[in-house]
Amino acid sequence: MSRIADSGLAPPGPLLPKGRLTGPMPWVIAIMMFLTVLASAAGLSLDAAARSLSAQVSDRITVQVAEADAEIRDRAVRRIVALLGATDGVANVSIVPPHDLAGQLEPWLGADLKIGDIPIPALIDADLNVPQAEREARAAALDRAVKAVNTSARVEPHAHYLAPLARLVGAIGYLAFGLVALMAAATGAVVVLAARGAHATHRTTIDIMHLLGATDTQVVSLFQRRMVLDAAFGTAIGAGIALVVTALLGQALHAVTSDLVRSAALPGSAWLLLVMLPVIGVAMAWLAARVTLQRALERSL
Numbered sequence: 001m002s003r004i005a006d007s008g009l010a011p012p013g014p015l016l017p018k019g020r021l022t023g024p025m026p027w028v029i030a031i032m033m034f035l036t037v038l039a040s041a042a043g044l045s046l047d048a049a050a051r052s053l054s055a056q057v058s059d060r061i062t063v064q065v066a067e068a069d070a071e072i073r074d075r076a077v078r079r080i081v082a083l084l085g086a087t088d089g090v091a092n093v094s095i096v097p098p099h100d101l102a103g104q105l106e107p108w109l110g111a112d113l114k115i116g117d118i119p120i121p122a123l124i125d126a127d128l129n130v131p132q133a134e135r136e137a138r139a140a141a142l143d144r145a146v147k148a149v150n151t152s153a154r155v156e157p158h159a160h161y162l163a164p165l166a167r168l169v170g171a172i173g174y175l176a177f178g179l180v181a182l183m184a185a186a187t188g189a190v191v192v193l194a195a196r197g198a199h200a201t202h203r204t205t206i207d208i209m210h211l212l213g214a215t216d217t218q219v220v221s222l223f224q225r226r227m228v229l230d231a232a233f234g235t236a237i238g239a240g241i242a243l244v245v246t247a248l249l250g251q252a253l254h255a256v257t258s259d260l261v262r263s264a265a266l267p268g269s270a271w272l273l274l275v276m277l278p279v280i281g282v283a284m285a286w287l288a289a290r291v292t293l294q295r296a297l298e299r300s301l
Contacts, residue, residue: 025194029234029281032187034179037242041249043176046271050170053162058132060158061139062096063124067152069212070119076150089130089138094124105162135159165255177222185219189287191227194290198223206297220293224286231285235278243274 063080077095086094118254120270144153191199197207203242206219246266253265266274 006154015084023261025190026230026234026237028190029231029285030238032183032190033144033235033278034242035237036183036187036281037239038245039179040274040277041185041242041246041266041270043173044273045266046173046176048265048267048270050166050173051227053166058159059128059130059135061126061128061155062147062158063126063142063153064121065124065146065150065153066119066121067150073122073148076153077124079149080124080146080153081150084124084142087129087142087145089274090126090142091129092125092127094125097123101106119148159229161261167224184281184284188284191285191288192229195223195227195289196296198227199293199296206299214293218296220290223293224289227289228282228286232278232282235281235285237297239274239278239281246274267278268288 037074063084065073065076065080068074081093081095084090101123128135139155146153146155165179181226209219250265
């Protein structure tokens with residue numbers, strides 16, 4: 001650039017605008033980063049919910065004794081509890097209190113329900129402390145054993161009923177991660193298009209700079225610095241708003257009494273990843289701008 005000053009010519013205007021916002025690119029990146037952080041938060045929370053759900057129900061079984069005669073039912077429950085307690089691999093055997101069953105039926109049968117008025121099955125909860133591959137066979141063996149005590153009794157593995165729900169939650173989480181990948185690609189495409197547009201707009205000026213001795217590295221650095229600043233501004237705005245929205249949604253989840261809904265809360269490690277997303281976004285913008293501009297300059301020679 002010293003050659004321009006020595007020549008006595010007035011220095012040219014700035015190659016790129018000096019303002020903080022040089023067009024729509026920062027705002028487009030802000031929108032994409034906002035959606036990326038929200039989709040990432042959704043994917044991480046759903047993944048945590050699926051893992052929590054699987055961990056809670058994978059080894060849990062319930063023995064249901066659907067005997068109408070209360071005396072026979074109570075006698076069968078005592079024998080089944082003794083059977084489960086003496087069985088290897090079965091732990092935490094507990095009878096579900098009748099008042100808990102009445103509380104669960106209250107929304108459908110009313111608050112005046114008396115547990116003795118209708119024949120409600122007795123429930124016994126237990127854990128199977130056996131390897132995953134053996135749980136299905138062990139549950140089937142226990143089902144045969146409790147039926148030998150009372151023909152109306154049966155073993156119900158929780159995983160059998162809740163595994164489809166866990167798979168659905170996990171699939172939605174993977175879909176969220178897929179959206180993150182698509183939005184990351186779209187953000188990179190925005191930077192590429194902006195870099196190509198800037199190169200095309202200032203093609204004549206770049207040629208003059210080359211004639212005056214400027215290298216491709218200097219030209220690329222000039223464009224790249226401006227575009228990285230715009231990308232950093234956009235990612236900071238979009239990620240900041242998304243993190244605030246995610247925190248507010250997290251507080252709302254904690255206020256819900258449902259364990260299933262609360263299990264979708266973001267774990268602490270997930271917040272670190274969300275905070276790192278803007279940094280990753282700026283790094284992607286830096287790389288995309290550099291590669292695009294270098295290739296554009298190589299083709300123009």
